[in-house]
Structures are given as C-alpha cells and as structure tokens.
Amino acid sequence: MSLFPRYWAVVPAAGIGSRMQSECPKQYLNLLGTPVLVHTVATLLSHTAITQVIVAVSPEDEHWMDTALAEHPRVHFVTGGSTRAASVLAALSSLEERADEHDFVLVHDAARPCLTLHDVNKLMTEVRQHPVGGILGCPVRDTMKRTRGSDIEATVEREELWHALTPQMFRLGLLRNSLLDALGAEVGVTDEASAVEWAGFRPLMVTGRSDNLKITEPLDLPLAEFYLQQQLAQGLRLPLLVEEQD
Numbered sequence: 001m002s003l004f005p006r007y008w009a010v011v012p013a014a015g016i017g018s019r020m021q022s023e024c025p026k027q028y029l030n031l032l033g034t035p036v037l038v039h040t041v042a043t044l045l046s047h048t049a050i051t052q053v054i055v056a057v058s059p060e061d062e063h064w065m066d067t068a069l070a071e072h073p074r075v076h077f078v079t080g081g082s083t084r085a086a087s088v089l090a091a092l093s094s095l096e097e098r099a100d101e102h103d104f105v106l107v108h109d110a111a112r113p114c115l116t117l118h119d120v121n122k123l124m125t126e127v128r129q130h131p132v133g134g135i136l137g138c139p140v141r142d143t144m145k146r147t148r149g150s151d152i153e154a155t156v157e158r159e160e161l162w163h164a165l166t167p168q169m170f171r172l173g174l175l176r177n178s179l180l181d182a183l184g185a186e187v188g189v190t191d192e193a194s195a196v197e198w199a200g201f202r203p204l205m206v207t208g209r210s211d212n213l214k215i216t217e218p219l220d221l222p223l224a225e226f227y228l229q230q231q232l233a234q235g236l237r238l239p240l241l242v243e244e245q246d
C-alpha cells in the first residue's frame, strides 16, 4: 500500500434527466450563466488534493466538447453506461492503469452543483481514517410514514433515517469490486454505498449540508441558483475559475 494514497474524483454525467423534462440533459442546463456540470466539476478541481476528475458522459452527448472542461489538464472523460453504476464503473476502469487500489475515489453526481469545498474537506478528513469509506448525508426533517397503497401503514423512526448525498468516498479496489459483485448479482445499486453495504461492509455517514441538492425536477433549478448565490454571498464559494486554468 502506498504511504500517501491519492484522491480521484469520478463524476457520473451520462444520464438523460427524464424527470427534469428539459430540452437538454439537466447537467448542461444553464445555472447563473454556466452549465450545471461546470459548477460541479469546478468545486472538485478547486481541491488541490484531487489528482484528476474523471467525467463519464453519454455516447450520445452533444455538449461536453463545448464546455470549458473538455480541454482542462486535470479533467479526463470516458464514455458512460446505461445505468449510473455502469457509468461509475467505466470511470473506475480508466483508473486501473494509473491509480493504486488503495487510492481514494470520491464519486459525485453531476447534478449536484451546490457542493461546497468545506463539505469535500469534511468528508475527506472523517473518511480517510475509516476502514470502509463513507458518504455525505443529511438527516430527514419530516415525520416519515410507510404506506401500503394510499393508506398509512406505520410511522418510521426518523432518528435512523438519512438522505444519502454525494460525494461518496471509498478506496478504489473496494469500490470497484463491490460494484462489480453487486451488478453481477443484479442487485439494484443507486449509489456507491449500497454496493459496499451489499458486500457486507458498514460505511460511515458524515453529516453534510442540506443545500447539496440533486437537480431532479424543474423546481430544483431555481433553488440551486438561490443556494449558489447564498454561498457566494457568504464566502462559502468562490466565483468560477475553470476557464483560466488551462
């Protein structure tokens, strides 16, 4: 094992954004004058410990080459797959030659542009000491119910429930093997942690900011704009610098 594991970021960006019902995939929608994906990757690039950001884009992608990221020296892109997990695996495969299996990988959704550098640091600090890995999450706020049909069956203990956010940080070898095994067994994998849990491990939950929303439905876009503006005003985010770096 290397004494100083490196950090890599993987950004699955090969989805079509069907719930967003927009003309172009949601990762390319305009957010304060810049595509969502550029905001997302810029935060990861602003962390100097991250060696490279690997972005998985769709084989039908028509927008990637027009972004400021395409020529960036610390950004690499690969062709994604038909599911999020397949896109993540494609990015991990591209690391096989260059990275050590004990290096850390932070997987972060393209559709989460409001991630702060502070939360990236918090995740790295808390998870690098953990034997399994961990994720950002935030506690649910509302009283939670389980239904059967449209009838309420039970009230679910809120204290135990979290929203799973990203980034999710694991050692490269453990993550790749867990994803491959889970997909091989045809287990539903909606995030990295679920594959690692399925493999029998217990990742760490790290409390993150609730403004790290995933743009999913039309109302989320103005909300993300508001959160970014608030973060800029509070000095939690610097103006975008991606263009100047190459």
Ligand code: CTP
Residues within 6 Å of the ligand: 011, 012, 013, 014, 015, 016, 017, 018, 019, 020, 027, 056, 080, 081, 082, 083, 084, 085, 087, 088, 109, 110, 111, 112, 214, 215, 216
């Ligand atoms: N993603 C991916 N490859 C896929 C599907 C999804 O890389 N085959 C990415 C998306 O681009 C997104 C992230 O995974 O950044 C989270 O997925 P989600 O929010 O579900 O995005 P979409 O699948 O694009 O949206 P929808 O489910 O509404 O179609």
Ligand code: MG
Residues within 6 Å of the ligand: 015
């Ligand atoms: Mg999806």
